[in-house]
Amino acid sequence: MEVFSEFFSKLGNLEELIRWGGLTVLIIIVFAETGLLVGFFLPGDSLLITAGLIAAQGFLDIYMLIGSLTVAAIVGDQVGYLFGKKTGPKLFKREKSLLFDKDHLLKAKEFYEKYGGRAIIYARFVPFARTFAPIVAGVGQMEYKKFVLFNIFGGILWVFSMCLLGYFFGNIPFVKKNFEYVIIGVILLSITPIVAGYFKHRKENKLKKAAEESV
Numbered sequence: 001m002e003v004f005s006e007f008f009s010k011l012g013n014l015e016e017l018i019r020w021g022g023l024t025v026l027i028i029i030v031f032a033e034t035g036l037l038v039g040f041f042l043p044g045d046s047l048l049i050t051a052g053l054i055a056a057q058g059f060l061d062i063y064m065l066i067g068s069l070t071v072a073a074i075v076g077d078q079v080g081y082l083f084g085k086k087t088g089p090k091l092f093k094r095e096k097s098l099l100f101d102k103d104h105l106l107k108a109k110e111f112y113e114k115y116g117g118r119a120i121i122y123a124r125f126v127p128f129a130r131t132f133a134p135i136v137a138g139v140g141q142m143e144y145k146k147f148v149l150f151n152i153f154g155g156i157l158w159v160f161s162m163c164l165l166g167y168f169f170g171n172i173p174f175v176k177k178n179f180e181y182v183i184i185g186v187i188l189l190s191i192t193p194i195v196a197g198y199f200k201h202r203k204e205n206k207l208k209k210a211a212e213e214s215v
Contacts, residue, residue: 015050018047018060026065026068030072031073034076035134045125049162049166052163052170055167078134080135087138109136122154
């Protein structure tokens, strides 16, 4: 229990979290975010960029980091797909709870219907879709071989781009001197789409409610 308490207390400070848990914690988070329904609240993009920044300081080996997280991301999506395939449409009847956001699942469904198989790749870079897209693909009975190809390509592209972005920026003198501020900036940038999506969804609900009341 103490380990879990320590983990959640450090989620707000990614640098401290990575230095505390190392590669093991990174692997668990990346897997959970893509392979478990409860992973939608976990940091993804900001975590990988921060890991790359820290790797540039020599705390983590960049090759081991990229290799292990790529595997974790791919395996996570595989688990999500198989879970969706097993649960089927009944998953959409499940009520919203603390550990399950039905709205995110429905948005991922729309995302998948819009982009098809490519959604598995695009979803890697969209917070809520990253968790639910493979599940929706499983529910929709997407051909397994096709899913595996999109999954592998998407996992490699996501981990490589995010980690290397942080790694190369981490070698810039300005970044080294202002490391803490850079990490704060990374976190703020990564949550901007989530905040924007929240206010957009809130506005749409208000307009929908106003339209219903005017009828």
